Amino acid sequence: xxxxxxxxxxxxxxxxxxxxxxxxxxxxxxxxxxxxxxxxxxxxxxxxxxxxxxxxxxxxxxxxxxxxxxxxxxxxxxxxxxxxxxxxxxxxxxxxxxxxxxxxxxxxxxxxxxxxxxxxxxxxxxxxxxxxxxxxxxxxxxxxxxxxxxxxxxxxxxxxxxxxxxxxxxxxxxxxxxxxxxxxxxxx
Numbered sequence: 001x002x003x004x005x006x007x008x009x010x011x012x013x014x015x016x017x018x019x020x021x022x023x024x025x026x027x028x029x030x031x032x033x034x035x036x037x038x039x040x041x042x043x044x045x046x047x048x049x050x051x052x053x054x055x056x057x058x059x060x061x062x063x064x065x066x067x068x069x070x071x072x073x074x075x076x077x078x079x080x081x082x083x084x085x086x087x088x089x090x091x092x093x094x095x096x097x098x099x100x101x102x103x104x105x106x107x108x109x110x111x112x113x114x115x116x117x118x119x120x121x122x123x124x125x126x127x128x129x130x131x132x133x134x135x136x137x138x139x140x141x142x143x144x145x146x147x148x149x150x151x152x153x154x155x156x157x158x159x160x161x162x163x164x165x166x167x168x169x170x171x172x173x174x175x176x177x178x179x180x181x182x183x184x185x186x187x188x
Contacts, residue, residue, distance in 0.1 A: 052105070069106065120170050126164075133182055147181075170185065172184040
């Protein structure tokens with residue numbers, strides 16, 4: 001009887017934990033449209049529930065539901081299969097939309113050896129129409145990098161309003177066919 005009671009308590013805790021994480025979410029920002037991006041670490045993955053919990057760098061936790069067209073960078077698998085067995089603590093960038101309290105992930109980027117690389121420097125130009133960003137990296141080299149459609153449309157809006165040639169940023173990119181493609185960037 002004690003074993004059965006313990007098993008029921010364990011199941012109850014496992015089912016309640018995602019709801020607790022959901023309660024810790026910050027409320028959606030009124031008037032925000034389009035895709036939102038955040039950096040964080042994986043807290044838990046629930047394949048059967050089609051959700052993943054990510055702790056953002058600001059300390060909040062988000063429960064993300066998977067979109068049907070989920071795109072994952074940094075994995076040799078696609079869609080939800082690429083997230084199965086995701087290790088706790090993996091650094092990620094999540095591109096999502098919010099509809100009320102429901103956050104749906106459309107693009108999921110692993111950061112590190114198997115995913116996006118990170119570089120830092122000073123932004124000298126952003127041309128969203130051409131999907132380009134020019135960065136003077138810490139080593140002194142200046143490069144014009146391609147932006148993904150999502151990065152050109154929705155990422156780094158605070159950088160647009162900052163002073164060019166003085167604003168430090170971090171760029172998260174992949175090396176595709178010998179050129180860097182930026183998936184995410186943020187002010188440092």
